[in-house]
Amino acid sequence: MARPIHLALIAAAVLSYVHVAQQGETGAHDHHQHVKIAAAAMIPAAEKLPRTGWVATASSEETAGDPAANVLDGDPATIWHSRWRTATPFPHWLTVDLRTTQRVSGLVYTPRTGRANGRIGRYQIHLSADGATWGEPVVTGTLADDAAVKTIGFAVSTARYVRLTALSEAGERGAWASAAEIDLLGDPGPRPPAQGDPSAVGTWGPTLGFPIVPAASAVLPNNKLLTWSAYAADNFGGANGYTQTAIMDLTTGQVSGRRVANTGHDMFCPGTSMLADGRILVTGGSNAKKVSVYDPRTDAWTSAPDMNISRGYQGQTTLSTGEAFTVGGSWSGGRGGKAGEVFSPKDNRWRSLPDVRPEPFLTADPAGAFRADNHAWLFAASGGRVFHAGPSAKMHWIDTAGRGKVTAAGTRGGDAMNGNAVMYDVGKILTLGGAPAYENADATKAAYTVDINGSTPAVRRVADMAEARAYVNSVVLPDGTVVVVGGQGRPVPFSDQTSVLEPELWNPATGRFTKLAPMATPRNYHSVANLLPDGTVFSGGGGMCGKCATNHPDGQIFVPPCLLNPDGSRKPRPVITSAPPTAAYGSAVTIGTDRAVEGFALTRISAATHSVDNDQRRIPLSSTAVSATSYRAAIPSDAGTAPPGNYLLFALDQAGTPSVAAPVRIG
Known part of the structure; x- marks a missing residue:
């Protein structure tokens, strides 16, 4: 909702x-x-605007009993309903005239009670100063098919007219729309101003409404985004054996919801891996031993064998062997002793690693293993090995052969729980933010690079971020820069206090961060971020606390500066005209483009939850021009450089502007 x-x-x-x-x-x-x-998190909320003098009109209404005016009468027992005696097709709109121009930041939709007919499903919200000129929608999305009151937020704007347009009925029961009450939210207070021109700071698209809080997300190879929450759209608790999911079609922008029950798995707070064949492996969480697999080719969820150890909040990644490794996870299924194990897709079984104990990876969190044994940053390397980069200050190499083995690899800095780590180049990792404890401890601005290409990891502290952040996500772009999104200066679950609304962009050439355009919505605990195939970044979610006021069942898409002209228009960008759908290790592939380009880069399609995206990595490719628009690019020969799976192949021009990606499966 x-x-x-x-x-x-x-x-x-x-x-x-x-x-x-x-x-x-x-x-x-x-x-x-x-x-x-x-109690410390209590800060002012956006208030409902007084409805005195407001007027509601509709494109379709039952004037005799269910007119549009009922949405403003303060009685949820009376409703607006589109014509049902002689039904008219969608869309149906409901417009509220505030009579004066006011600052608005959201619409509160109260569905009818008793009967479900007419609950709004897909929707848009438009604003207007004169009731005639509407422009683009400020938010689009899909509402859950239930009777809960739904508050749809959007960027603070000035308007006199607010229009809610129903594009579908939530339960597909007919071409009807209805509402019991409509309220509007006022200006919640100062927000960071936009900074500079778009070619320097980027821009944010309109808010995209989801029927769930997207607390976990995975980019699919068919230009879609899979998200899920828990047994409920906006809450968690217990082990209920089913999960609410939603998929956004990135081509059309439409979002569809679905309840997954056939695997008996509440997939809240799990481990995730993108397997070599493109399937998504989801392990543990609320149902702490369960394992589910999603296949984007068939849009089907199936069960896999249970893990040997119950886990939630574990670290997990896909290995160079095509297997998946997981370790830790003391939030669910008991505390401590969460040794590693490996899933083999070929054999469809789990193999225990009794000598990969979790104790070396723990932070010094005062809450003990419950908080210290979570969210490991893991990066696949050659020969089935894994580099453990944090969030503990101590780093390690993990060997997954036989009984497994853990070897110390030095220290990075302080503990950085709920910070972030991303591989921005081959064997090069950026770590940033986090805090010395899971919650209620000041976050840090510190950032480090860790180069694991040599015999000993080389750690270097780079320039600090402008803002301290925990519960933060980061996404590597095709040019190797890193977008840092959201987070709090002092991490407190289910609070938007100390939220950081301005993203930052890290440049590996300078080691410095620059501020970007502020986003409309806080993205903190249970938020996600993903690189999309067109080179933009999805940022969404946050909350998952039931009836609290900090649930954010929505997202926005960020357009990075590299895609924009100073006036905000899109730059011309190269086009990949031909590329192979698959590539073998050590091969050279031919790539066609519509113009001369500077080079190519692969980014691995990956999944995010709880500030962790361990499968994410970028791999610049060596290439040679065959003609003005044809190139031979070398695929890495080592599966440790490019673990098997689905990748996005980008072409970049001399200015670093990327193409829309071509999908390619490596290995």
């Missing part, structure tokens, strides 16, 4: 948060601590 943006905890949310803390992620033993944290 949709919830507000720009909102932080209010008194009712504090009670909801404390209840969740006692039975969910934070654990019953921390009850006294989380009462204190929730």
Whole structure:
């Protein structure tokens, strides 16, 4: 369901948060601590605007009993309903005239009670100053088919007219639309101003509404984005044996929801890996031993064998062998002792690694293993090995052969739980942000590079970020720069206090960060970010706390500066006219383009949850021009450089502007 943006905890949310803390992620033993944290997170929320004098009109209404005016009468028992005696096809719109120009930041939709007919599914919201000129929608999305009140947030704007357009009925029961009440939210307060021209800071697209909080996400090779939450659209707890999912079609922008129950798996807070054949392996979480596999070719979820050890919040990655390695994860299924294990897709079984103990990887979190044994940063290397880069200060090499083996690899800096790590070049990792404890500890601005190409990892501290961040996501772009999205200066689950709304861009050539255009919505705990095939970045989610005010069932797409002219228009970009769908290790592939280009890069399609995206990596390719528009590019010979799986192949011109990616499967 949709919830507000720009909102932080209010008194009712504090009670909801404390209840969740006692039975969910934070654990019953921390009850006294989380009462204190929730109270500290109380900051003003955007208020509903007074509806005095407002007028509602509709494109279709049952004037005799269910007119548009009912949405403003304060009585949820009366409704607006589009004509049903002589039904008219979609779309159906409902417009509210505020009578004066006001600042608005969201729409609160109360569905009818009793009967479900007419619940709005796909929707758009438009704003207008005069009721005649509407422009592009400020938010599009899909609402869940339930009776819950839904608050749809969007960037703060000035308008007199607000139009909600229904494009479908949530349950596909007919060509109807209805609403019991409509409210609008005012300006929640100052936001960071836009900075500079778009070619320097980028731009954000409109808000995209989801029927769930996208707490986990995976880019699919068919230009779609898979997301999921838990057993509920906006809440977690227990092991319920099913999961709410949603898929956004990146071509059309449409979002469709689906409840996955056939695998008996509540996939909240899991490990994820993108397997060599393109399937997504989801392990543990609320159902801590369960394993589910999603195949984008068939759009089907199936069960895989249970893990040997119950886990939630584990670290996981795909190996150079095509297997998947996981370790740790003491949030679910007991605390401590979460030794590593490996899943073989070929044999369809798990193999234990008793000598890959989790203890070397723990942070010094004061909450012990419950918080310290989570979210390991893992990067596949040659020969089935894995480099452990954090979030603990200590780093390690992991050998997954036989019983497994762990070897110390030096230190990086302080513990950085809920920070982020991304491989931006071959064997080169950027780590940033995080905090010395999982929650209620000041985050850091510090960033480091770790080069694992030599015999000993080389650690270098680079320039600090402009803002301290935990619960932060980062995405490597085709040119090797890294977009850093969201996070809090002081991590507190289910709070938007100390949110950082301005992303930053890290440049490996200078080792420095620059601020980017601010986003409309805080993206903190349970948020995600992914590189999309067109070179833009999806950022979404945050919350998952039931009726609290910090659920964000929506996302936005960021257009990086490299794609934009100073006036905000899109730059001309190269086009890949031909590329092979598959490539073998050590081969040379022929790539056709519509113009001369400077080079090519692969980025591995990957998945994100809880600030972790271990399969994400970028690999620049060596290439030779055959003609003005034809090139031979060398695919790495080592599966440790490019673990088997699906990749996005980008061409880049001399200015670093990337093409839309061509999909290619390596190995």
